[in-house]
Amino acid sequence: MTDEKLLKKILPEVEKPARYLGGEFNLPDMDKPCDERVCLCFADKYEVGMSNIGLRILYHMLNDTDGVVCERAFAPSVDMAEKMRQNGLRLFSLETRRQFVDFDIVGFSIGFELAYTNVLYMMDLAGVPFYAADRGEEYPLIVAGGPCMVNPTPILAFFDAILVGEGEVNLASFVELHRKCKAEGLTKKEFLARAATLEGVYVPSIGGTVRRAVVKDLDKAYFPTKILVPSCDIVHDRSTLELFRGCANGCRFCQACFYYRPIRERKKDTLLRQAKELITNTGYEELSLSSLSTSDYSDLKGLVDGLKEEAEKENVKLALPSLRLDSFEAEIYEDTKGASLTFAPEAGTQRLRDVINKNVSDENILSSLKAALAHGVKNVKLYFMIGLPTETEEDLNGIVDIVKLVRKLHAEYGRSKLINITVSTAVFIPKPLTPFQWEEQITIDEMYAKQDYLKRELKLKNVKYSWHDAKSSVIEAALARGDGRLSSVIERAYRTGCVFDSWNECFDYDKWIAAFAHCGIDVKEYTGAIPTDAPLAWDFIDNGVTKAYLLKERELAYKGVTTPNCIGKCNGCGASKLGGCFK
């Protein structure tokens, strides 16, 4: 247990001490009889982790299980870590201030490759060896889950087990099995041998293959409505409804689209009930909707109408996420009185949008913008990517043309006097489980050249241009498609000071490159093109969507042929075999 007196002495000296305290409203009973203690960790700061809907679901699910107590730990800020080290404090759970060694299972939720060093940072602060092979019976089982498990190969060596897929299925069964095995007095090794047979569980020390676990019936799946209400400000400080999982659109660069398939919805009535309970139980001022493409929800209008009624009654703001361009519904938009509009055309020309399968036409863009501006929109945010396969100068010019079009349309149709246009560009990162998983990433020099070009061309009145850091995109790409050799690179990067790499102000490209060099690896090995017949580091995972489908999609991309949204007709991606695809 952590020295409470010491902790309270150092807390006034660190930024935002509330991050390290727990004690939020709706905290589950930590004193209930239990024979299994789990600590769920998020490899980023409290305010980021507490905004994660997956962590929220799993935390409450485990705490609602008889005999199981689940606590949380987040990556402490650098100032807190320094104080902890100075005072000999180990990383502790927020609820009961237990250390890692006091738990049966420590689970990391990893949603972003640039969080890998934070995992080691947390292990280091917790005083546990990084490599699973170095951790004996005295240490808890340390497992990983989350979207990065689409290719966990670079971090396999750090974990006893990898949970591939949805935690409602594999984490629940993993914890349950461990309780039984613990009661039987099994060793870690004996337990892992049994755990390797569970759906969606991969044990690196055993190897083999694994199929991603998914919730078959999302409508009946566990969803907490008596959720923790943080006492300090967090990134997404609001109630969130999860409308559905998976995405029917199939944008060819988008990992989430394919990873979260099959597509499964929650029923409108279920969501309305959950909304009501969330509003009552939390006191949140805002309710938002979560999914990969809210526009595709089968009865969005009906749902929004129902939510609006409840929200108005309870003085709650209903926050709609950005709607896809081709399904922009002005009526819904006007009802929610939004003053800004977020569109993500992703590419500047129709040709490139066809390549990436962003099924949005110039006509869609035109009509949607006209409608939005006529409804009084004052802020337009546009998201694009640069460095997409087959991109040319013409495509970059297309981005500029769209921005100019917004200005022109505002002059013609705008109801508001002023218009603010924010343009953001991300750099294309070839990600596993996408049709572009074999593509090369453009070089840093090319990234800078494209960004500089747009900086020049978008120097327009009321237009603000922001761009994603080129260097971190390179490291993210390398880690995303990395193999087992990268474990030592990640360790080296951490040991030389890389931490909170996803925070621009903390990311240090030179240290990463030095870490690659130290391990005798050229980062370009991981950012270049991969032959389509070469084995991939993530081939041992059956994520549902088949390699053959991804290859077919890649071919269509190069022909500029689009694949329609699969809501109307199944495109045969393979995800339905996991169960539950709603069409």
Place this chain on the structure above:
Amino acid sequence: MIVFRHRKSGDASFLSHIDAMRVLQRTMRRMKAEVRYSAGFVPHMLTYTTTPLPLGVQSVAEYFVADSPLGNEEELLERFNACAPFGMMADFCRVTQGNPNLAAKVVASSYEVKAEERISDEVLQILDMTEYRMRRMKKGQEIDEEVRNRIFSLATDGDTLFMTLATGNENLRVDSFVESLSRFGVKASANDIVRTEQFASLDGKFVAAKEIL
């Protein structure tokens, strides 16, 4: 108006003032209190409080005022405590006709400080001094200030120090003051300090804020 006197103790003492306000406003929402909102473009709940505590200092006497119609005090107190997080519970509720404007009326607070060791009576010498200077940080810079006229009372009992210090417009930061007492051998951190009451001045006497409602 509804006035609550609530704690800010244990872990809750590490909440910033803004965070604590948000927690209390959400408590009002959960208890379904009919609180009025501002009429601006982004309406916000009309609530008021007294001088914020420094981070880490505990209290059993924080005042929180919500612009709300009349109600049953006992029932409101029960609902508040059912909806407030641990460490922010209230022990007093009063419904008033107008805004009591406690922020302007509160001029002093009493505190208890539990030190690590027995406190020497030497600390009481401060009361005989005409000037007491202490250093503290203000906006990132260390300043030296004379605070004797903001120290109203001091008393000791073993390892506990009782004191009444200025609060409000002429505020004396309690954590800085306690830190300055290290020159008398007093060892205590911010979390060892508890605000026990806030006072208004009535006919030259300090009267507990709840008594003037």
